[in-house]
Amino acid sequence: MPDINFDHAAAAPVLDRARAAMQEFLEKEFGNPSSLHQSGERPRQALETARAQVAALVNARPEEIVFTASGSESNNLAVKGLALAQPDKGRHIVVSAIEHASVLESARALARLGFEVTEVPVDGTGTVRPEKLRAAIRPDTVLVSVMHANNEVGTIQNLMELTRTCCSHKVLFHSDGCAAVGRVPVDIAELGVDAYSFAAQSVYGPRGAAALCLRRGVRIRPLVDGGVQERNRRAGTENVAAVAGFGVAAEFCHAHINEWSRHMARLSRRILTELPERLKHVVLTGCQDHRLPGHASMCVEFVEGEAMLLFLDDEGIRAASGSSCTARNLKASHVLLAMGLPHALAQSSLMLTLGRDSTDSDVDYFLDKLPGIVERLRRMSPLYARFQRGEDPYQTRPGQVCEEHEHTTEEN
Amino acid sequence: MYSERVMEHFRNPRNVGEIEQADGVGEIGNPVCGDMMTFYITVRDNVLADVKFKTFGCGAAIAVSSMVSDMAIGKTLDDAMKITNADVARELGGLPSNKLHCSNLGADALHRAIENYRAKAKEAK
Numbered sequence: 001m002p003d004i005n006f007d008h009a010a011a012a013p014v015l016d017r018a019r020a021a022m023q024e025f026l027e028k029e030f031g032n033p034s035s036l037h038q039s040g041e042r043p044r045q046a047l048e049t050a051r052a053q054v055a056a057l058v059n060a061r062p063e064e065i066v067f068t069a070s071g072s073e074s075n076n077l078a079v080k081g082l083a084l085a086q087p088d089k090g091r092h093i094v095v096s097a098i099e100h101a102s103v104l105e106s107a108r109a110l111a112r113l114g115f116e117v118t119e120v121p122v123d124g125t126g127t128v129r130p131e132k133l134r135a136a137i138r139p140d141t142v143l144v145s146v147m148h149a150n151n152e153v154g155t156i157q158n159l160m161e162l163t164r165t166c167c168s169h170k171v172l173f174h175s176d177g178c179a180a181v182g183r184v185p186v187d188i189a190e191l192g193v194d195a196y197s198f199a200a201q202s203v204y205g206p207r208g209a210a211a212l213c214l215r216r217g218v219r220i221r222p223l224v225d226g227g228v229q230e231r232n233r234r235a236g237t238e239n240v241a242a243v244a245g246f247g248v249a250a251e252f253c254h255a256h257i258n259e260w261s262r263h264m265a266r267l268s269r270r271i272l273t274e275l276p277e278r279l280k281h282v283v284l285t286g287c288q289d290h291r292l293p294g295h296a297s298m299c300v301e302f303v304e305g306e307a308m309l310l311f312l313d314d315e316g317i318r319a320a321s322g323s324s325c326t327a328r329n330l331k332a333s334h335v336l337l338a339m340g341l342p343h344a345l346a347q348s349s350l351m352l353t354l355g356r357d358s359t360d361s362d363v364d365y366f367l368d369k370l371p372g373i374v375e376r377l378r379r380m381s382p383l384y385a386r387f388q389r390g391e392d393p394y395q396t397r398p399g400q401v402c403e404e405h406e407h408t409t410e411e412n
Numbered sequence: 413m414y415s416e417r418v419m420e421h422f423r424n425p426r427n428v429g430e431i432e433q434a435d436g437v438g439e440i441g442n443p444v445c446g447d448m449m450t451f452y453i454t455v456r457d458n459v460l461a462d463v464k465f466k467t468f469g470c471g472a473a474i475a476v477s478s479m480v481s482d483m484a485i486g487k488t489l490d491d492a493m494k495i496t497n498a499d500v501a502r503e504l505g506g507l508p509s510n511k512l513h514c515s516n517l518g519a520d521a522l523h524r525a526i527e528n529y530r531a532k533a534k535e536a537k
Contacts, residue, residue: 304446306470310422324446325470325511332446344443347468380428380474382450382466383443394443 001316004362008294009151009179009353010320015204015252018245022206025241033238034229043240050247054211057203057250058177058196059187066212066233067243071178072102074197074212075145077234078174079106081220082143082195083115086172090140092116096128096147097338100176103145104334120146125287126155126339134165143172148180148191152322152335152351153286154268154295156180163192172218178202178210183264183292185257194218200242204356205249209242260356264294267354270363271296279371283345285336294354299336299345300370302384302393303377308350311373317366322349344383344394415505418475425478427485429464436532438524440517447473447514449521451481455529460484460492463522472511476518479503489526495519 005011025046031039033047051062068074083093095107097119107117118136122128128146137144144166149156159175166173174195177186182202195218199210214220220233227235253260268291276282281301300308305321312319322333324347336346352366378384383393414422431452441448447469454462463481467474479500484492501507501515 302468304469304473307422307474310419310471314423323470325473347443347446380425380466381468382439382448383468385430385450385466 002362002365004317004358004365006352006354006358006362006366007318007320008355009351010318012182012201012204012355013357014206014245015249017252018200018205018249021248022241022245025244029240033240034227043238046240046244046247047238050243050250053247053251053254055213057186057254058181058198058213059189060196060213061216063231064213064216066214066230067238067246068210068212068234069208069239071176071197071199071202071210072100074199074210075100075102075174075176075178076106077212077220077223078176078195078197078214079103079143079145080110081223081233082172082174082218083110084221085219086142089142090138092118092138092141093143093145094118094120094133094136094141094171095145096120096122098122098126098150098152098335099145099147100151100178103147103176107145122338124340126150126153126285126335127287127290128157128162130158130161130165133162137166137169137171141169141171143174145174145176147176147178148186148196149177149183149292150286150335151179151353152333152349153297153339154179154291155287156184156290156292158290159191159193167192179292179295182253182257182260183294184261188213188215195220200246200249203246203249203253205246206242208239209246211246256356261293263356264354264358267358267360267363268292268294268296268352270360271352271366272298274363274367275370278367279374285339285341285349294358296352296354298350299341299348300350300374301345301348302381302387303374304347305349307377308370308373311376312369315365315369315373317369320351320353322351323347342394413508414471414475415507417503417505418472418507421475421478421504422471425474427462427464427478427481428466430466431462431464434464434525436525436527436529438521438526438528440521440524441469443468446470447517449473449477449517451477451521451525453484453522453525453529455489458490459488460486463525465521469514469517470511472507472514473517475504476500476507476514477521480518480522484522489530493523493526495522 033044055062172194177198181198196213224235283299305323306325324332332346387393434452435455438451465477467477497515
């Protein structure tokens with residue numbers, strides 16, 4: 001059976017060259033970069049080499065890179081750290097409604113500290129309209145955070161237009177680039193952002209390494225106090241091996257991104273055009289014109305997401321879904337709901353994230369397998385039966401109460 | 413994530429379908445919350461001669477529907493009414509804690525079908 005990773009957003013294989021670069025620091029060169037004695041020298045050099053490699057990937061200066069342990073940490077540091085660093089300017093921040101949980105929950109944490117948070121809505125394609133952002137900005141707004149591209153629906157924002165809006169209001173702009181980096185070329189100077197988060201995994205580097213790029217002169221309050229590492233912006237002994245792997249992966253990605261981008265875009269385009277030809281009642285989600293290469297997202301009507309994932313897994317295809325059954329908290333994707341999709345349709349979500357190593361035969365295999373799986377599930381779907389009888393499949397009838405989703409901790 | 417028994421029922425669900433002229437129909441859940449089940453029953457001499465279902469939902473919901481239908485066929489109506497959610501989860505070798513509500517749905521849908529049959533029978537008298 002084939003082993004097809006169409007869930008690169010969750011886990012991508014680490015490049016051989018990145019793994020090789022890490023090895024040295026897991027073995028002989030285990031020194032601490034902060035040490036004065038000689039064992040710190042090689043790790044210190046490695047850290048600075050990686051900093052330059054990672055900076056080059058997004059056209060930043062090396063000193064603008066703060067290494068962290070995950071994309072979530074970078075987002076937390078950016079949102080909380082930038083907001084808390086401007087006590088004199090105000091206590092209002094703006095985030096888009098479709099941000100990753102690490103941004104949304106950081107904003108909510110600030111709200112508990114007395115900040116006001118405005119969530120800017122998105123349109124049906126998952127795009128933040130500049131006029132909506134403009135309307136959300138106030139004199140006391142200290143930070144705007146809008147992701148570069150959305151991980152669930154693949155929509156790429158027109159960041160240049162959005163950052164111009166903020167620039168004229170002198171409001172700092174952070175963007176979560178975790179979904180975009182490794183799929184499109186990124187130039188933070190051109191985008192006009194003040195802070196930009198991304199992770200090593202996006203460029204086939206190891207877990208445990210990520211970056212927050214902070215433009216020169218932008219002040220931030222660290223979340224981890226107690227050390228001078230990362231120029232006082234993030235205390236803690238550096239994860240040298242992971243960072244070294246990140247650097248090598250970033251350099252390799254930088255050299256190949258145009259080619260990867262083209263390759264992945266062609267494959268995902270194939271899925272988005274060929275699947276609806278083979279399978280009826282597929283609703284594509286996200287923006288079809290400005291979307292991430294290698295990203296295909298859709299709702300397959302009348303079937304539930306998790307059931308599709310399990311059958312795909314049986315066929316050797318790994319995919320993801322935004323249905324409430326697949327989420328640990330049993331809530332349907334906030335992204336799909338923010339885009340105005342009916343709740344019932346959001347349960348049928350299917351997300352595919354291809355990688356640089358994906359092939360045409362992977363796509364062929366997927367296109368061959370999915371229709372049969374869906375047909376099997378539709379045969380047992382009461383929604384499909386309703387649809388076939390000409391009834392409204394999504395109508396809630398009297399007495400059809402929604403059971404409270406219980407969060408019991410006991411395993412039965 | 414799921415037990416082998418759950419996966420086995422999910423992959424090969426028993427008794428999928430509808431019964432035309434069913435003696436009782438029970439529906440529970442709705443597409444908004446993610447799970448919806450419809451149970452159809454045929455009753456002969458107070459015994460469940462046939463049970464069929466259609467389910468929109470996750471792996472657990474499908475496996476639960478299949479298991480409930482299997483457990484119910486051949487039982488008297490009174491005995492079938494005694495099938496509890498815990499019985500279903502146990503027969504399936506357990507369910508992840510956040511999926512236990514699926515087991516509630518299955519037994520409830522069956523019970524509603526029986527109640528529907530009894531209400532109709534009462535009316536007919």
